[in-house]
Amino acid sequence: MLSALAADRARVADIEAQILLLEHSLLELQSEKQLAQERLDSYTYPVLMLPNEIVTEIFVHFLPVYPLYPPLTGPGSPTLLAQICREWRDIALATPALWQAISLSDRYEVPLHLRLCDMWLSRSRCHPLSLGFDEFALSSSQATDALFALIPHRARWQHLHIYALSPSRLDTLQGPMPLLRRLYLSLAKTTDPFAAQVLLRKMPLLRTVALNDAAAERLILPWAQLTSLTMRWLYPRECAPVLQNTLNLVHCELGLVNDDDEGTPDITLPALRSLTLMDHSIPGYLETLIVPALHNLRISHSFLPFGSIDTALASFVSKSSCKLQDLCLTGGRVVSQDPYRKAFPLAKISVDDGKIDVRFGIFHCHF
Template sequence: MLSTLAADRARIADLDTQIQDLQRSLSVLQRERSLVQGRLDAYNYPVLTLPNEIICEIFTRFLPIYPKCPPLIGPLSPIFLTHICRGWRKIALSFAALWRATDISWNHSAPDVVSAVLSRSGLCPLSIRMDAPELNPDLDHYGPELLAAAIPHYTRWEYLTLHLTEHFTDANYPRIDGPMPLLQHLDLWLNGGSSYPVVSLRSGAPLLRTVILNDYAAAKVILPWVQLTSLTLTIIYLHECVPILQQTSNLIHCVLELCDSDDVVSDGAVTLPSLETLAIKELDPTTMEPINYLRTFIVPALGDLEVPERFLGLDPIDSLASLISKSGCKLHQVGITDSTLGLEAPFRAAFPSMQMLFIRPIVDDAESVASD
């Protein structure tokens, strides 16, 4: 028994010696670790020494060029930049221009997120986009709420794109009441038509110059047409375009994407004295009967024209010559779409000083084989 106790005492002394050695080794390692950590803490990474102005420029280049809208949330959004580090988050949240453009049609957007993002934009003019495609059914339910969250900032809207479904009815449509003094560009697409209230911007958008409308939107907006310099009307009949075009005397660029129709408009019904480019396009034709749509226009400043061959009527060369003669314009370039093989040579002979472009219709392999 006494020998066992003596052995235990000796073992305790040995263990104490080993513990002291390990503590001395641990103390050395801790001191070395502290020195290494101090060197790391004293090092400033170059990116963190950049002035805030440079960081803001990097943030700006991360996003699409204004007025193109980044998504509201996700890896390509301004919100993503707030998740990188504490310093960058502070810079991003205080940089108003970072939040001036946003696409609020994101699948998982929430009205409070829209409000927060637009509030961060300070006094900056805004670019707002809201699509409502069929592939995003969530917008049928949440769309009105998302748009309602953006409406308090309408006096700062500079570029506005709204593509709304028929679910935006008169009952749930967020009203836009009041002037938009900064609005320059409006792209409005409505589906369903009759359920929408009329939107009037006749005297409330003094800077509005560029407008894109589909047929339902054209029937539901009252705009300062005389101010416009660029107008696109799509999915629409020519006779529906005429009352609008008769008010747009300062147009410089015009695109008409027309539905198939044999409607007839009187000669010279539309005079556009400043129009420089006119593109008339055909959407899903159901008939190939020729119709002379050029007879509708008097365009003395026209330089570039694009038109389907069918819209030149039974005598395409005479139709173009008549347009030039009655308008007194000097066309520089004419593009004829869906043209036939036999038209190119006579046109070049009749108008040798013009640059003529002939765009053939796309023929799939099955049709090509059948024609052979």
């Protein structure tokens, strides 16, 4: 009995000694941890030592080159930059250039993106805007909400790309757009035969326009000031009134539909340097164009008579008295380049078996 008590006392004393040692070790570890934490707290990451102006430039170069659109959320988005740390968030929110290109085109994220759109418009402050709007991806109420958010900033619109806009909403675009340089507009089809044309004016900087047939039919634009024009799915007779008023065009792309109308007048485009004719067969249309400054021609085989393509082109070049430098034949018909090299010895000749694609901003528009 006495030996058992002595053994227990000895065991308790031994445990107390171990506890003291552990407590001493714990105090040492806590002290070491505190010193390490103090060193961490005093450490400044090199990137955080950069001047705010340099960090701002890095942020801007992190995004797609304006006017292209970054994603509204996730990788590649300025929203991500604002989530890294407090310092970066402050810099991102103080940099309007990060928030000036906005696209509403993801039908699966529309409610979130509409909320983010308001935030981005506020953060962009007074900067010009590049806006992408795909009504096909929105419900009617969402499209109304999107326009309601964008219209108050009309004076800042610089690049505007609207796809599948309902004709009933076209009137909402009326009003001064003093900064607008590029307008890409696709209208949805309308069954109203009496739909009135809409005049868009007070756009002194507008130079580049791309339209589908419905938009070209409904819009009246300051054609004379344009230098670049793309139109798709128009009859030649519908193109003629527009082209006759675009004497300053430098670049032109036309996707035409054959209506068997032989009354297309000759059209002179004195400043045109680049011409693309695509899609459907329009025999004889090329001969209606007089383009003395033309250097680059990209043309579908369907515009040229089979068996005498090089002769037709030579006649066109002779009539226009232009100096062709670059000729690209498209449309999938395999041909020898030798006749073209002989007819145009100073021009670069190429054949593209694919079809010409038209891309408006981030939207891939099939008019």
